[in-house]
Amino acid sequence: MTHFLQSDEKPDGYKLEDILHTIRKDVITRCQKITDDHRSEAQHVLNNNIEILKHISDAIKLAEDSTQVLNRSFGPSRSGKPRIGEE
Template sequence: MTHYLVSEENPTGLKLELVLMALRREVLTRCTKITDDMRPEAQQVLANNIKILEHLSEAIKLAENSTHILDKAFGPSQADKGGPPRIGT
């Protein structure tokens, strides 16, 4: 069973891209809180977070592309209404 994503078992879940966007927003918020901290540790954490933001942005693009492919091939998801998955079992 999924905890965050929409599925047959979790019809009120979210699309993957929305979960990733929320996570990106939180990481970005943390970045803004440490930008003025000039300690080497804070600057390394900031640099790491910036790289993480890049990866999250790429993952969002991939998730959006997958949604587009599924929407085009099978129509909108009906999982939130108890419908079957569009692909897979």
């Protein structure tokens, strides 16, 4: 069973790209709060967050691509019935 993502058991779950968009927004908010803190620790964390943002953006592109492939091949998702994989 999934905790956040859409599945047979959780038809009201989220699409992966929607969760990643929300996480990216939260990380950007955190970055804005430490941008003007010039201590080395703050700058280190900011640099790490910028790298994380790049990975999240790449993951969003991949998740959106998967959704497009599934929509193009099998039509829009219907609650309760997987488009690929085992039921």
